[in-house]
Amino acid sequence: MAIPQHTIDQILDRTDIVDVIGQFVKLKKTGRTYSGCCPFHQEKSPSFHVYRDKQYFHCFGCQANGNAIRFLMDIGSRNFIEVMKDLSSQTGIELPKDNFDSNKLKYKREAQKPKAPAESAQTAQPTPAQAKTAPAAGEQQPAFEHDPFAEFQPQDDAFYGNDPFAAFDQPAAFEQAQPDGNLYDLLENIAQFYAHQLPHSKTAQQYFKQRGLSAETIAYWRLGYAPEDWQHLEKAFPQDIEGLKLLGLIRTSDSGRDFDLLRDRVIFPIRDPKGRVVGFGGRALNDEIKPKYINSPDSEVFHKNQLLYGLYEGRKQKAQDWLMVEGYMDVIALQQYGIAGAVATLGTASNTEHLNILFKQNNRITIAFDGDAAGQKAARRTLEIALPLLNDGRELKFFVLPNDHDPDSLIRREGIENFRRLLDTAPLLSEFVFAHLTQNFDVTKPEGKSQVMGELKQLTELLPKTGSYRYLLQQYFREKLGFSRKWQPQVNNDASLSFSTKIDAEEYVIAILINHPYLYIHFEPLRALISSDLLLFNILNIFNTIFDDLPDDPELSRYYVLGACSAYHHELQHILENANISDYTSSPEQADKLAADFSVKLQYECLQQKIKSKKFSSLAEMRNLKQKIYEISKKRSLTLLDE
16 A cells, blocks of 8 residues: 555644653653653663654664654554554544555546548548658748757657647557556656647747757657647547546537647646656747646646646756746756756645645755735745744745846846856845835834834744744844844854864853753753763753743843853853854854754764763664764765755
8 A cells, every 4th residue: 555645744743642652651741842761672761752843752772763653663563554554543534545546547448449441541641751841832941940859850750740640540559459548658648749749830849949948958848739629639549538538638618529628839748756747737829828828637646736847857856955936937947057956836826735845855945936016925925834834944045036037037137157146145034034024114213113023923923833943033133123232244154163262062052052042952852962960961951941931032031041040150151251153143044053053063972972982781772873873974964065
């Protein structure tokens, strides 16, 4: 049984991991986590922690970790399907039935109808050699000297006779009809059919030429053309009418007459993450025809809200940075200029599913918008959708395009190097939100500042309550508006690897915590790893006790922490005097990244020390430690790549 990822995610969203693990382990709430003795190895003091907000468990003794599914598989030695069936019944989310999905892909093919001799004679077509002779009187030659589509016109291809349906009209094309058709196979055949029609339309060829597409680009994206004929698909695929209707590519009029959905349009095949053709987008060649773009309707294999155009191609090219743009041609043009990772929605507004798809590719994504009023409105709507998804570590940037420009035209005007620079310097979410909110108010006056903070509060309420970003954003706004000291503009990208010679790394972390208390969630794993004789160990234990009670106001939260840590005020005074972390926190995103980098760095060092000490309770613990070191090493490598 194949279970789609979105079904697994739905089940996990409705599963409370504390309730699941609580059936097997006696858990006690400690600060913002639940702890108990690990069920996977023998221990006397609890090192097993469950995080309800992250739906995640981790043992700092044997390094066992995972979600609710992993826990149930390990604790009961059960396979994935067995666990998913149990969770499915508990959450009420139905799993796909065995063979159900494959049956949905099938359709009944019709028998081949023999043609009458007279009809065959009337539809006889010239041979490929005859088709290559000089054009008839009045027929125009291509408008350009070198035909970029020449490579798509092999001499022996029956598609290139005068009748684009000739190859499909011959009984030899279907020597033996299959009793059942498959929608994926049919879609692939249709994509090939549309691609073969492109050389028959000079208007379609001219459209792609005007957009600057090369023959290689056209072939890579499998672009094509849908003929004007109202029944061209029925003629090309006479045995597959049922499948064509299931895909919505054939419609029925009020009078009962069937007609093709896409006619006289350039065609953009749409592929799913596995590279299978699942639908088509069609653009009218006459701008007066409305709608300009038509997409295949949703079907058993095509769900617009769960797909992004260009995702498969970007992953194939191992794209690191991902940019969401408006349309198909933007994606194609960017790829042709060497910018992989551009995607577009399929004629729908961006939604939560689209953003989650991109965040699974990379924690940093950029969204492009037009600079006009409509673009600003779309940006605000996307912002409200994205905010609940911004868990710690995720970063969102906004690339605002100049008026009357799309990515393709902007590259032509600025050149690829300037375009990359503009893209790289696109404002972070914090900068974009500040500019967006302050443009409508006079922030030189108290009333204007108050209105901005009121608007900000509404937005930050959408952010995850368990993360640090919402509090960092509030602090950033307060300081930008002059409520407290200013954020320093200097940014040192090597902050996670260098610090003052007067303090060590552990003390630098303490300085970060005092200035930004809500960043504690990054450093919480260190509690189980660092030595108990360090000051950081004591500070982290205090934070674990007070974290749930921290005031929402960033300024008040700092005073609250200083009061709770008053027993160490002499040590803290020395640290705060010598660790100028404001040099490295010019934005909420920078502060969050700094904390994450330091946490990973210190976890790695602590685990390495434990490996060197050779103090293991079992061979399994040693293996788990090495696995954990390997995972953290990968995180450190990604961090260095990001710099």
